[in-house]
Amino acid sequence: MVGVVPDRVQRAVALLDLRGDEVVLEIGPGPGAAAELVLARHPGVRYVAVDRSATAVARTTARNRAAVDRGRLIVRQGDVTDPDLADTVGGPFDVVLAVNVNVFWTRAACTEASALAALLVPGGALWLVYETPGGDDGRVLDGVRASLAVPGLGAPVVVREGVVAVGARRSRAGW
Ligand SMILES: C[S@@+](CC[C@H](N)C(=O)[O-])C[C@H]1O[C@@H](n2cnc3c(N)ncnc32)[C@H](O)[C@@H]1O
Incomplete structure (x- = not known):
């Protein structure tokens, strides 16, 4: 049974x-809820979770x-x-x-976005998702868009339904 998500x-x-056969990387899993949900729903998925916090690593693992196992x-x-x-x-x-990992909107984190894009298969997707309870969607959206404006990533898709989410695919044609 999946815990509270x-x-x-x-x-x-x-x-x-x-689809159910992907290899997924999550940056900043915190307590590890996304990993739990994905792995429960998709028995064929493999998942790597990386967090800079030792506490988050321990919580996701537990x-x-x-x-x-x-x-x-x-x-x-890792960071x-x-x-x-x-x-x-x-x-x-x-x-x-990455969910609620602020570095992608508080500054133009183009180096980090490029590094993540380079880890994707051609056509693979990078999703940066934020809960913005204060309603400050515009600042978050502008910041994330600036981070994702890097070679190797295609045009971003924006979703604003309960969260602010920006997704971009790695170009199939190379860099
Ligand atoms: C606000 S929490 C969100 C946790 C989880 N994604 C969620 O939505 O419940 C942000 C997490 O990202 C991690 N984090 C923040 N900046 C990071 C970075 N630069 N590299 C790796 N992890 C980072 C934090 O340690 C924390 O566990």
């Missing part, structure tokens, strides 16, 4: 539109102990701003997800 996480997982979930401590991110997470990935 916040509405923003449920909406984020729905946006991924998974919440998803069975998936970790079966090798379906790898949890690593998306780390230039050696690829060494930490492996890849390539079909989908990269």
Whole structure:
């Protein structure tokens, strides 16, 4: 049985539109709810979760102990701003997800977005999803768009239904 999953996480997982055989990378899983939901719904999915916080790593691991033990979930401590991110997470990935990870809207995090795009298979999707209870959607949207305006990512898709979400696919034609 899946534990309590916040509405923003449920909406984020729905946006991924998974077939069920993907390899997924999540940046900033926090307590690990998205991993739990995805792995419960899709027995064929493999998942890597990376958080800079040791507490988040411990919580994600504890919440998803069975998936970790079966090798379906790898949890690593790391920072998306780390230039050696690829060494930490492996890849390539079909989908990269981050929910409420602020670095992508508080500044133009183009280096980080490029690093994540490089971890995607051609056509793979990067989704950045935010809950904005204060209603400050515009600032978040502008910031995320600026971060995603990098070579190798296609035109962003914006979703504003309970969350502010921006998705972009890695170009199939290369960089
Ligand atoms: C606000 S919490 C959101 C947790 C979860 N995604 C959710 O929506 O419930 C943000 C998480 O991202 C992690 N985080 C923030 N910045 C990060 C970074 N630069 N690299 C890796 N993890 C980061 C934090 O440690 C924290 O666990």
